[in-house]
Amino acid sequence: MDYVQLGRTDLKVSRLALGGLFVSSVGGEYEQGRAAIHRALELGVNFIDTAPGYANSEEVIGKALADVEAPVILSTKLGGFPKPFQPQDRDSLRASVEQSLRLLGRDQIDMLLIHEPDRPKQYAWWTDWEGVAGPVLDVFDELKAAGTIRYTGLGGTTAYEMRHLIRSGKFDVLLTALNYSILWREAEREVIPAAVEQGMGIIIGSPLQQGALSARFDRTVTAPPPWLSSIRSEQFRLLYKVLDDIDMSLPELAIRFVLSNPAVHTVLMGARSVEEVEQNVAATNRGALPTEIQKRLDTIAAMVPFRPYEEPFAIGWHMADPSSYQGPGWA
Numbered sequence: 001m002d003y004v005q006l007g008r009t010d011l012k013v014s015r016l017a018l019g020g021l022f023v024s025s026v027g028g029e030y031e032q033g034r035a036a037i038h039r040a041l042e043l044g045v046n047f048i049d050t051a052p053g054y055a056n057s058e059e060v061i062g063k064a065l066a067d068v069e070a071p072v073i074l075s076t077k078l079g080g081f082p083k084p085f086q087p088q089d090r091d092s093l094r095a096s097v098e099q100s101l102r103l104l105g106r107d108q109i110d111m112l113l114i115h116e117p118d119r120p121k122q123y124a125w126w127t128d129w130e131g132v133a134g135p136v137l138d139v140f141d142e143l144k145a146a147g148t149i150r151y152t153g154l155g156g157t158t159a160y161e162m163r164h165l166i167r168s169g170k171f172d173v174l175l176t177a178l179n180y181s182i183l184w185r186e187a188e189r190e191v192i193p194a195a196v197e198q199g200m201g202i203i204i205g206s207p208l209q210q211g212a213l214s215a216r217f218d219r220t221v222t223a224p225p226p227w228l229s230s231i232r233s234e235q236f237r238l239l240y241k242v243l244d245d246i247d248m249s250l251p252e253l254a255i256r257f258v259l260s261n262p263a264v265h266t267v268l269m270g271a272r273s274v275e276e277v278e279q280n281v282a283a284t285n286r287g288a289l290p291t292e293i294q295k296r297l298d299t300i301a302a303m304v305p306f307r308p309y310e311e312p313f314a315i316g317w318h319m320a321d322p323s324s325y326q327g328p329g330w331a
Contacts, residue, residue, distance in 0.1 A: 001044025001285065004265050007201030009151050009172055011073055011110060013047040015259055016284040018277075019205060019268035020050030023064075024057035027272030034064040039274045043281040047073040049175065049203070049268055050104075051115055051155070052096055053080035058103040066105055075175075076100045077155050078136065079115030079123055087123045093139045097148065108148060111173055112140070113155035118162045132168035153201070159186035166194040175268075177205030178313070182257050183235060184209055185301050196263050204258050204267045211316030213254040216240055225322035229308045238300050246293060252283035257297060260288040 002015045018040045023033035037048070037060075050057045058076060065072060078096050079085065086092040101107065114136060116122045126134040143149045153173035156162050166174060174195040180187040195202050208214040220228070221236040243250055258267045269280040289297075310328055312318050318325040 001281070003046070006203075006265050007173060007195075008199040009111075009201055011047075011151070011201070013073055013201075013266045014045045015266055016045055016255070016281060017047035017049060017203070017266045017268050018045055019270045020048060020057040020061055021054045022270050022272035024055040024060050026055045026057075030060055030063070032273060033060045035274050036271055036277050037061065037064040038068070039277045040271070040281070041068060041070060041072065043277065045277075045281070046071070047075075047266060049075045049205075051077040051079065051113075052100060053077070053115060058100055062104040062106075073110045074104060074106065075111035075113060075153070075173075076104065076109060077113045077115035085123070087125045088127065088135050090135050090139055093136060097139075097143065101148070108150065110149075111151045111153055112143065112149040113153040113173070113175055115155050116157065117154050117165055118156040118158040129164075132165055132170060137170060151201075155205075158191075160190055163190045163194045166191065166198055166200065169198055171198075171200065173201035173203060175203040175205055177268075178210065180204050180258065180264075181207050181209045181213060182239065182254055182297055183213070183232075183301055183304065184307065186306065188261075192261075192263050202263055202265050204264050206270070207254050207258045207267050208251055208270065209254075209316050210314045212319050213250055214316065215320075216243070216250060217319040220319050220322055225325070227310045227312065227318075227325055227327055228322070229304075229311065232304055232308060232311065235300055235303045238303075239297075242293070242296055242300070249279075249283075251279065252286070253289070253293075253297075255280060255283045256286060256289045257294070259284060260294055 003012045006013045023036055027033060048061055050061055078093055081096045081099060082092060114125060117125055125136050140152045151172040153171050154165055155175040157178045159179045176187050176191050221233045224233040255267060258264055271277045271280055312325045
């Protein structure tokens with residue numbers, strides 16, 4: 001496993017990290033999550049990301065790490081706890097951090113991120129959007145001064161709104177998800193370049209696009225549902241042709257694609273089992289994709305440079321069962 005400096009922080013992280021969503025009740029029973037966590041650490045992963053909103057992920061991780069002596073870098077988030085969550089209430093924010101510390105079994109959090117800072121209708125973090133100001137930043141300063149957290153960051157999913165927050169220069173790391181993978185690349189237009197300008201650590205989440213790139217869905221793309229555009233279907237078919245030509249699994253191609261970008265420091269795997277951890281680590285250890293494969297993927301990605309309106313945001317949840325999505329809803 002290779003390790004890199006995470007932007008301007010002093011943290012040296014493994015190129016492959018563990019996303020905490022599926023080492024929770026979302027992914028299976030505790031023993032399965034514990035085994036996945038321990039196997040990841042055995043294979044050189046040293047960074048785990050979680051959040052209060054990831055079911056019981058913080059609790060599972062804290063319990064699983066209780067008997068681990070090797071240092072592990074942890075990041076968690078503000079957002080979703082306590083309920084009802086009040087993003088501009090300092091006591092609420094502090095209560096969230098205190099619970100995260102207790103569940104993780106830590107007295108210090110390496111990175112504390114604002115969860116969905118770019119979606120004000122989900123969480124209204126900012127008293128001044130233009131100036132990027134709000135009580136959360138005051139709490140960050142207090143927690144840093146007390147040594148409770150080391151670094152702060154942004155954890156979001158938009159491709160353009162996030163740019164403004166990044167350029168404020170008030171955050172150390174960026175976690176961007178669902179907008180940088182083989183076929184979905186909008187983050188490379190403005191979000192990632194803005195983070196590079198600021199010297200931020202760059203973490204990519206959802207390299208498998210919430211399941212859309214975890215397996216082949218030949219049946220779905222051959223007879224596409226009404227919400228899947230014909231050009232996206234053709235894009236998938238050409239991607240599958242690449243897989244046939246190079247004899248590589250789609251998850252391996254997806255992870256190695258993200259890690260081929262020199263701006264990316266680490267990528268989060270959503271593994272929920274020992275087997276998935278081992279597959280993802282093996283893929284990571286094979287290194288960047290050959291240039292000729294990257295060029296083929298670039299050509300295919302350019303076919304759909306922007307997400308079609310009718311396409312579900314979490315498209316991976318619906319590829320196996322296309323009838324589960326009925327379109328974008330009210331105009």
